[in-house]
Amino acid sequence: MKSEGRSNADRAFDNRRRAADTLTLAELEPGHSVLELEPGKGWFTGLLLELIGSSGQLTVQQPSELDAFFGKDARRRVERSGKPNARYSSSSWETLDADEASIDRVIWLQGPHELWFVPGPGITFGRPSNVFAEIARVLKPEGKLVLIDNLAPSGIGQASAGALHRSVPEELRALIEETGLRLSHEDRNWISETDDPLDVPTYDPKVHLKTKQFAQVFMR
DSSP states (O other): OOOTTOOHHHHHTTTTTTHHHHHHHHTOOTTOEEEEEOOTTTTTHHHHHHHHOTTSEEEEEOOGGGHHHHTTHHHHHHHHHOOTTEEEEOOOTTSOSSOTTOEEEEEEESOGGGGGOOOBTTBOSOOHHHHHHHHHHHEEEEEEEEEEEEBOOTTOOHHHHHHTTOBOHHHHHHHHHTTTOEEEEEEEEEEOOSOOOSSSOTTSTTTTTOOOEEEEEEEO
16 A cells, blocks of 8 residues: 555555555544554554544554664654654553543554563553553544454463463453443454464464454444
8 A cells, every 4th residue: 555654565564464454444534633552663654644634643652662672663754754743652551642532543453462461570561451441531432442463362361362462352352341442343353364373472483474363443
């Protein structure tokens, strides 16, 4: 998919990651206020900016602790875009950089599992219940949380799944619905045509960038 600031390397992943379908799922419109959590290296950021147009607002939030994994690529993309309606935040997800009821869409792709990942002693990316409560706080009425994550094998809990960089759909749903958000769409076969055994970490060469994934949409 073409978009200002996106490289050929970005576009090479679009079909595999269902970029066009993800945008359809999010139902983005010009003028929307969007909060993108964990952009990674910024693969999706340019597409979001293009769809919300000059009348929209995009906040890209990635805690500084993740720089060790992704570098500063996403920050540089936002800065190089030259868009006055785009900004980058390195704050914790427990304190989202948005006012109450100000966001139309929260987009979180391949990221919710990070809440159960412990990269080192005393390092976490937020307490799950607090982070999801923050998402509910910043969403407007009828606003949506759109998430896609790597599928965990059946029979394990989210703590074990997080160590594999995966998520258990029913556990995510239960946690998120405790905040008052309601599930409006779920696809547990969002990406399924891949030889992913599910029980290995997503950075394993056998499945890296080839994981099975699920999608969920929640509405405030």
